[in-house]
Amino acid sequence: MAEWSKTWTFLDGAWHEGNVPIMGPRTHAFWLGSSVFDGARFFDGVAPDLDLHCRRVNRSAEALGLMATRRPEEIAEIARDGFTRFDGRTALYVRPTYWAEEGGFMSVPPLAESTRFAMVLYEAPLPEPTGFSATTTRFRRPLPETAPLDAKAGCLYPNNGRALMEAKSKGYDNALVCDMLGNVAEFATANVFIVKDGAVLTPAANGTFLAGITRSRVADLLRKDGFAVHETIVKVSDVLEADEIFASGNYSKVMPVTRFEDRDLQPGPVARRARELYFDFAHS
16 A cells, blocks of 8 residues: 555545545546646745646646636646645645546547546655666657647556656666657656757657646746757757756756766756756746
8 A cells, every 4th residue: 555645635626635536437537548637846835837737737638628627727726725734844746637537429538528627736855856867768659640649648658657667677767758750759757958069959849748847947947048948859869979968847847867878977067057047936
């Protein structure tokens, strides 16, 4: 049995302490994967870009054929109310979720009017920026024609899980995942940046991966700080030859890569500056 950290769940208009059961065996999302979510953070009294995460979960719901039953402003207000149920010292993960209870034609597509909403908040300390190792993987990101890539959908994550399990079996922490054309898309758990000759590169948002809110924020902050940041095609060979590699994502924010394949790297000055800029922004 998992030992859950302190958790509060908003369901059916009320807060409940703990990991509340929300699905039955006939629930469409349990059976056929019709769920979407988003992830935000609360730490040091701030919740950076909470509004953007609340808007995105609604866009994800609509992209999957669900009904966005709450306005983004309502979702943010529910989250802020939930923050008061914690001591304010430990960072929180903030996860609004929509899912379908029932299916439509022959039960396959979700029935939009059966959509339900929940918000879960739980203690999850921000990881220290000590870095992680990464390797390539044989698993690829799908195409927009083959998966609902315009949604942050739960059904997309088992493929990332396969990539992570493969990386772990090779002795690495994370996996660098390519799209079907062999271009670098993302890490299995975050977006990727590389630095070469002072320029910052990140894969162009081509619809095969989630171009994250933190990714966009970090790129914008670096540009404003005077860095040349390019969204472009990135090959594995570019990553192998990079001066620095780092990741951006909601869970860890900015994290350096300290080993890629057989190359050991030190956390670099651009990654350190990106992290500094991000937390300065968050606290502003």
